[in-house]
Amino acid sequence: MMASSAIRTALTWAWWLIMPPFAVLVLRLDAERACAAPYELLPTATAIPALAWLLAALYVAAHALLFAGWLATAIHADALVPPLRTIRAVWGPRTWMLVVTAAIFVLEYWPVPLWRALGRHVVGCAP
Amino acid sequence: MLELLESFRIHAAGRPFLIALAIAVAFGALAWWRSQREAPAAIGTAIAALAIAAIPAYAASVVCYASDDHYFDAAEPTMTIVGWLVAHGQPLYHDPASAERYAHIYGPLAFVAHGAAQRLFGAGIETSKWLGGAAGLIGLAATWLALAAVTTRRRALVLTGSCALVYLAFRNYTFWTRPDALLVAGVAIGQLVAARTRGVAAAVGIGLVSGLLANLKFTGPIYAVPLLLTLAFSGRPALIPIAVSVAGLTAAAPFALPNVSFTAYVAWVRLSAGNGLLLSMLRQNIEWIAFLLLPIASLWFSLPADVRPRDRRWLAGLGALTAGMGAVAVAASKPGAGPYHLLPFVPLVAFAVADLIGERRLFTVDAPAARATLAWTMAAAIVATAWHVSFLRQMREARGRDEAADLTRYLDAHPGVVAQMAYNGYDRPTYARPVLTFRSGLYLIDAPAVQEHQLSRLSLPTATVEAVRRCRTDVWLAPRGTEPFAGPNRYPAVALAPIFPDALRAAFQTAYVADGHTEYFDVWRCRTRPVQ
Numbered sequence: 001m002m003a004s005s006a007i008r009t010a011l012t013w014a015w016w017l018i019m020p021p022f023a024v025l026v027l028r029l030d031a032e033r034a035c036a037a038p039y040e041l042l043p044t045a046t047a048i049p050a051l052a053w054l055l056a057a058l059y060v061a062a063h064a065l066l067f068a069g070w071l072a073t074a075i076h077a078d079a080l081v082p083p084l085r086t087i088r089a090v091w092g093p094r095t096w097m098l099v100v101t102a103a104i105f106v107l108e109y110w111p112v113p114l115w116r117a118l119g120r121h122v123v124g125c126a127p
Numbered sequence: 128m129l130e131l132l133e134s135f136r137i138h139a140a141g142r143p144f145l146i147a148l149a150i151a152v153a154f155g156a157l158a159w160w161r162s163q164r165e166a167p168a169a170i171g172t173a174i175a176a177l178a179i180a181a182i183p184a185y186a187a188s189v190v191c192y193a194s195d196d197h198y199f200d201a202a203e204p205t206m207t208i209v210g211w212l213v214a215h216g217q218p219l220y221h222d223p224a225s226a227e228r229y230a231h232i233y234g235p236l237a238f239v240a241h242g243a244a245q246r247l248f249g250a251g252i253e254t255s256k257w258l259g260g261a262a263g264l265i266g267l268a269a270t271w272l273a274l275a276a277v278t279t280r281r282r283a284l285v286l287t288g289s290c291a292l293v294y295l296a297f298r299n300y301t302f303w304t305r306p307d308a309l310l311v312a313g314v315a316i317g318q319l320v321a322a323r324t325r326g327v328a329a330a331v332g333i334g335l336v337s338g339l340l341a342n343l344k345f346t347g348p349i350y351a352v353p354l355l356l357t358l359a360f361s362g363r364p365a366l367i368p369i370a371v372s373v374a375g376l377t378a379a380a381p382f383a384l385p386n387v388s389f390t391a392y393v394a395w396v397r398l399s400a401g402n403g404l405l406l407s408m409l410r411q412n413i414e415w416i417a418f419l420l421l422p423i424a425s426l427w428f429s430l431p432a433d434v435r436p437r438d439r440r441w442l443a444g445l446g447a448l449t450a451g452m453g454a455v456a457v458a459a460s461k462p463g464a465g466p467y468h469l470l471p472f473v474p475l476v477a478f479a480v481a482d483l484i485g486e487r488r489l490f491t492v493d494a495p496a497a498r499a500t501l502a503w504t505m506a507a508a509i510v511a512t513a514w515h516v517s518f519l520r521q522m523r524e525a526r527g528r529d530e531a532a533d534l535t536r537y538l539d540a541h542p543g544v545v546a547q548m549a550y551n552g553y554d555r556p557t558y559a560r561p562v563l564t565f566r567s568g569l570y571l572i573d574a575p576a577v578q579e580h581q582l583s584r585l586s587l588p589t590a591t592v593e594a595v596r597r598c599r600t601d602v603w604l605a606p607r608g609t610e611p612f613a614g615p616n617r618y619p620a621v622a623l624a625p626i627f628p629d630a631l632r633a634a635f636q637t638a639y640v641a642d643g644h645t646e647y648f649d650v651w652r653c654r655t656r657p658v659q
Contacts, residue, residue, distance in 0.1 A: 029406065040619045041406040047620060052404040056457045059406065063413050064453065080428040080496040081155075108410070109145070 007072050008091070014065055015097055019104065022062040025055065026108045034119030035126050038112045066101060129516065136513035141411060141466075143296065144418040147499070147506035154498040166490045166497035174504045175281075178288030181511065185291035186264060188515060189302045193260030196252045197525040198558040199518070202575045203304045205231065207255040207561045210241025212570055213386060220391035223398075226590040226599070228580065229573035232399045235381035235392070236342035237306035250565040252531060255304045263302030266312035267291060269319040270474045274481040276322040282484060286477045289422070289504065293473050295511035298518045300467045306343045307470055313340050314350050315474040321357040322478070327369065330358055334370035338377020340471075345396055346458050348374075350471040353447045360440035398583045403620065404460040412456035415466040419476050420449065421503050426484055428496035434487050441482060448475055462582055462618050530559035533646045534604070538566050541602075541658055549603035549635070549651060550574040550626070552614025556606040556647045563604070571600060578626055582618050587628055596634040598653035603639060605649045611635055 032041045046052040077086040088095050119126030139146065157163075198204050209229055213219045219235055221227045244258045245251070270290055274283035294301040294311075301311050317336035324332055333354050340347035351374070358366045382389040423445070427435055436442075452472055459468035490497040538546065545567040548560040557574070564570045571594060577587060594600075605611040612632050615623040639651040642658065652658050 037619065039405070039407045043620065046406060047403040049401050049403060053457075055406065056404050056409055056460060059409055060413070060453055060457060074424075074428070078428075078432060079493050080425055080499055 004072065004076060008094075011065065011069055011072060012094060012097070014068075015101070018058065018061050018065050019097075019101060022058055023100075023104050025058060026104050030107055030110070030115060033112050033115035034123060038116060062104075066105060069098065069101070129520070132513050132516055135509075136517050140296075140510045140513045142414060143506045143510045144414045144421070146509060147418060147421060147502045150505050151495070151499045151502035154502060155495060158494065158498065164494060166494040170490055170497050170501050174501055175285045175288075177504045177508045178285045178292060181288045181291035181295060181508070182267070182284075184511075184515070185267065185295055188295065188299070188519075189260045189263045191519070191522060192299050192302060193253065193256045195256070195522055195525065196531055197522070197528070198252065198256075198304070199299060199521060199525070200303060200305070201558065202231075203255075204252075204558050204561050205229065205573050205575055206233075206238065206241050206304045206306075207245070207252065208564045208570050208573070210238040210243075210255070211245050211250055211561065211564060212242075212568075213238050213384075214242030214246050215568060216386055217568075218391075219387045220395055222391065223394065223585060224588045224590060226588070226594040227571055228587065228591055229570050229576050230391075230395050231576055231579065232345070232392075232396045233306050234342045234344055234347065235384075235387045236339060237309065237344070239381055239384075239387075240309060241304065250561075252559070252561055255561075259299075259302045259304045259308040262308040262312035263294070266301070266308075266315040266474070267294075269312070269315040270477060273315065273319040273322040273474070273478055277478070278481040278485050282486075283481060286481055289507065290473050290477050292504070292507040292511050293419070294470070295515050296507060297467050297470060298514050301470055307467060310340060310343050310347065310350065310471045311474065313343065314354070314471040317351065317354045318474050318478050321354050325361070326363070327366065329361070330366035330369040331373050333358060334373025335377050337370065337374035338380075341374065341378040342381060346455055346468065349451045349454050349458075350475075352451055353444055353475050356444055356447050360443065398585060399461070399579065401584075402461050402582050404457070405462055406460070408462075408465060409456060409460040412459050412466050412469065415469050416449075416452045416456055418503070418506070419452070419469060419472065422480055422500060423476065423483065425496045425499040425503065426480055426489065428493045429490050429500065430484070430487055431492055436483060441479075444482075445479055448472065448479060462620050463579065525555075528556075528647070530556045530647045531562050533648065534559055534562040537604070537645045537648075537650075538562070544601045544658055545569055545599075546602040546604055547571055547600040549605040549611035550614065551606055551609035551611065552617075552626070554606040554609060569600065571595075574626060578616050578618065581616050581621055581624070581626060587631060592628075592630050592634045595631060596638050598638050598656055601653055601656055602642075602658060603635070603651040604645070605651060607644060607647055607649055609649075611639075611649075611651060 029041050032038070037043070042055070045055065073082045073087055073090050074080060076090050077083065087098065091098060116126055209219065209231070212229075219238055220230045241255050241258060244254050248254045267287060267290065271283050271287040274286050278286070300307050302308050313336055317333055317340070320329060320332035320336060337348065337351035337355060340351045355367065355370055358364070358370055381387050382392075452469060455468050455472070459465060538544065546563050547567075547569065548557045548563060550557055550572070572591065580587075603611060612627040612635055614626060616626045635651075638653060640654050642650045642652040644650055
């Protein structure tokens with residue numbers, strides 16, 4: 001239990017380090033999906049190798065953090081899909097971080113056609 | 128029905144993890160509706176039936192593909208031609224300023240293997256295709272033999288079938304002429320060596336395979352790490368230096384050939400490294416990693432807690448596998464790459480699963496985990512069906528055309544003529560171009576290479592334009608009704624700019640004149656050199 005508590009603390013620190021910049025990146029990518037080329041995201045930045053590697057590292061790190069968070073919870077719950085009450089029991093007052101993480105990933109994995117429709121019909125920015 | 132499947136392929140087949148998730152949620156809702164707390168007993172049978180059926184389907188697809196003398200990807204003929212050139216003493220990685228434009232960033236073995244096959248079995252399109260086909264089948268057989276070392280034969284067969292399902296979801300990528308077929312087979316053979324041999328033999332075998340993998344692609348060593356790790360946990364860590372030494376020697380061996388330059392290879396790889404990354408591709412790669420790792424997670428939770436492996440060997444292997452997949456996901460986000468770079472991990476994942484389940488009883492606990500395993504298999508089967516129906520249709524359509532025979536007839540009628548292919552974008556008829564190089568020994572322009580070079584901001588050199596202006600080639604054949612050397616670069620990063628510069632098109636128009644046609648190609652001959 002001591003070890004799992006240390007892991008949760010480490011994950012919390014990692015969350016503060018990774019998730020805010022990842023959230024900003026996701027919002028920027030979604031803006032591109034809605035209003036610009038949906039599959040050629042941030043073309044100027046990703047054409048510069050150093051910047052592209054940095055963005056890729058942030059992107060992979062956010063996914064690794066999500067995976068680590070799920071693993072820590074699933075092992076504690078002893079189930080592939082941990083029930084909500086166990087999630088709340090494991091993470092306590094930090095449960096909001098999971099909610100925010102889930103929201104960020106929903107935004108990132110939201111289908112591109114829906115972003116295009118949003119850009120075209122609601123924002124009016126897509127061609 | 129076929130149109131529906133095609134629409135599904137285009138819009139959803141690239142997202143198997145989300146499909147598996149959707150199926151699992153549907154199963155969960157159904158179980159909740161029926162108040163079903165335990166996994167149905169038939170789950171294991173359903174998974175086995177779907178997976179085992181994929182094995183004959185995969186074998187049939189390999190045979191169908193290899194016995195057809197058409198290519199289905201623009202870079203497939205490149206492998207055959209450059210392999211043939213290397214086997215005949217021409218440089219593999221030409222100078223960036225030379226007139227020839229065919230250098231790619233694949234390792235030397237990717238081409239040397241094709242050259243050797245053509246030396247051995249005769250130059251031909253089918254020879255190159257059978258090399259990939261044999262690699263696909265041998266890789267699958269090696270996987271079964273490796274898995275059967277740690278689990279029951281039946282489970283090994285089901286897991287091998289699951290590998291076949293994933294392979295089928297990638298069209299012909301595990302048996303095409305590009306290096307991926309050899310990479311997947313190499314990893315499977317390496318896994319077999321790691322599972323079945325011990326001591327120095329294992330070290331030498333794993334070292335040999337690791338060296339070959341490094342020689343096929345610069346990402347090859349990443350696939351070899353989990354294999355090398357098995358030596359670290361064999362109780363004899365002294366074997367690792369032996370394996371690493373053998374790997375180093377094997378990787379270096381092709382560079383001892385006089386026409387394979389290491390410095391030129393590094394220069395081309397470094398040039399390509401500056402191409403940047405596509406974040407949309409990175410997302411797709413990560414989704415595929417989640418999909419490929421899902422069976423490990425679902426089966427781990429399907430086992431009773433007291434029999435789950437928690438030893439350092441298994442966990443370190445899983446860690447190396449996951450870290451390697453993450454690294455490849457980033458490298459495979461380069462323009463022109465994609466999730467198929469993860470394919471060599473498939474035999475390694477299957478082995479991790481086989482090692483996990485062994486002969487232990489499955490699906491006794493955690494019903495959602497059992498349902499997730501079935502959902503994974505169904506998602507793989509659906510995606511494999513969608514991709515393969517499309518691929519089989521493409522193969523059937525190709526049978527109505529015979530560009531290679533058309534080129535052969537033209538060359539037979541004009542003995543001694545040096546003919547090359549004039550591209551217009553990526554026209555399918557140009558895929559028969561190896562026939563031209565087999566006769567003339569010349570390969571001046573490879574459109575996929577030029578496209579890659581343009582992406583790396585390397586312009587077509589003056590030497591190439593001069594070679595065209597001075598009629599180094601007697602005849603250029605362009606697909607009927609197309610303008611030679613027109614057409615855009617397909618990479619969005621270069622904003623669909625023309626692949627070939629105006630200078631080349633002007634030189635071509637100055638030096639060549641239209642002179643009739645064959646069944647599939649317009650003939651352009653040198654103005655100053657009539658064709659006999």
